[in-house]
Amino acid sequence: MRLHGLLSFPLTPFTTDGKVNLAVLADHVEQQLAAGPSGLFVACGTGEFTSLSLQEYREVVGIAVQVAAGRAPVFAGAGGGPAMARDFAIAALEAGADGLLLLPPYLVHSTPAGLVEHVRYVAEATPLPITVYQRANAVLDPDAAVALLDVPTVVGIKDGKGDVSAMLRLVTAIRTSGHPRADEFGFLNGLPTAELSVQAYRSIGVESYSSAVLCFVPDIATAFYRAVTTGDAATVQRLLAAFYLPFVALRDLVPGYAVALVKAGARLGGLDVGSVRPPLVDATDEHVERLAAIIAAGRRAL
Numbered sequence: 001m002r003l004h005g006l007l008s009f010p011l012t013p014f015t016t017d018g019k020v021n022l023a024v025l026a027d028h029v030e031q032q033l034a035a036g037p038s039g040l041f042v043a044c045g046t047g048e049f050t051s052l053s054l055q056e057y058r059e060v061v062g063i064a065v066q067v068a069a070g071r072a073p074v075f076a077g078a079g080g081g082p083a084m085a086r087d088f089a090i091a092a093l094e095a096g097a098d099g100l101l102l103l104p105p106y107l108v109h110s111t112p113a114g115l116v117e118h119v120r121y122v123a124e125a126t127p128l129p130i131t132v133y134q135r136a137n138a139v140l141d142p143d144a145a146v147a148l149l150d151v152p153t154v155v156g157i158k159d160g161k162g163d164v165s166a167m168l169r170l171v172t173a174i175r176t177s178g179h180p181r182a183d184e185f186g187f188l189n190g191l192p193t194a195e196l197s198v199q200a201y202r203s204i205g206v207e208s209y210s211s212a213v214l215c216f217v218p219d220i221a222t223a224f225y226r227a228v229t230t231g232d233a234a235t236v237q238r239l240l241a242a243f244y245l246p247f248v249a250l251r252d253l254v255p256g257y258a259v260a261l262v263k264a265g266a267r268l269g270g271l272d273v274g275s276v277r278p279p280l281v282d283a284t285d286e287h288v289e290r291l292a293a294i295i296a297a298g299r300r301a302l
């Protein structure tokens with residue numbers, strides 16, 4: 001199950017009284033599928049995994065699986081400490097997920113070899129294919145990346161660190177390892193607003209990427225994807241200048257806006273996804289107005 005193409009990371013909608021809004025989630029997943037992503041990653045960073053109870057998580061994954069109905073594979077986030085990550089991994093399997101995105105272990109810093117042992121520990125609890133999310137305290141080195149090949153259900157690495165030369169070292173170590181799984185192993189550009197680094201990552205052989213922007217402007221996200229994969233440099237430049245760079249400038253004003261602005265964008269698009277859960281904070285009215293103007297400029301550049 002090698003990762004490829006454009007990947008969707010749906011939001012988790014909440015009602016005004018703070019419950020998961022499964023009806024809106026079903027509509028959101030349906031809209032995401034219409035954009036043609038090659039996979040859905042629910043309850044990950046954009047889907048506010050860290051804010052969900054185990055029961056809510058079961059429901060989120062279950063609805064996504066039900067709505068997708070085989071049209072795209074559904075991957076579920078799993079994280080926290082090792083025991084908690086196992087519990088979520090088991091729940092994802094029971095809810096019908098096709099695979100897992102293993103988020104960094106909660107708060108603990110360790111070595112790259114220690115991270116491999118964490119991955120192995122979670123992998124022992126589930127037959128589901130696992131993509132390892134390199135981000136924050138979860139950092140691999142080339143030896144650790146190659147060691148992941150010996151965990152038979154680990155199928156790829158999603159990079160959220162953004163160090164292109166370090167990622168090049170991981171890709172090269174795996175592809176030249178001589179391991180029987182070296183060629184099928186997947187790499188995914190999973191940086192916040194990954195479109196900004198798509199060109200750099202493609203140049204080191206990492207072509208697949210996650211797009212949170214796909215949640216609220218699927219027309220812009222798919223036009224960008226088409227442009228980047230067909231070599232339409234003029235459209236790539238136009239969309240970066242009109243939409244992505246101003247969006248990232250706004251996103252960078254407030255910690256947590258990588259999720260909160262995406263939720264605000266979905267609300268602007270008419271989807272009642274509600275607020276973010278604490279500790280995230282919702283975008284201010286002024287920032288939502290700026291977002292609306294950025295979306296309009298992006299659409300003019302299509």
Ligand SMILES: O=C([O-])C(=O)C[C@H](O)[C@@H](O)C(=O)[O-]
Nearest residue numbers: 044045046192193194210212
């Ligand atoms: O866990 C997550 O939601 C991500 O990191 C994926 C996002 O889609 C990210 O790539 C982005 O913001 O474009």
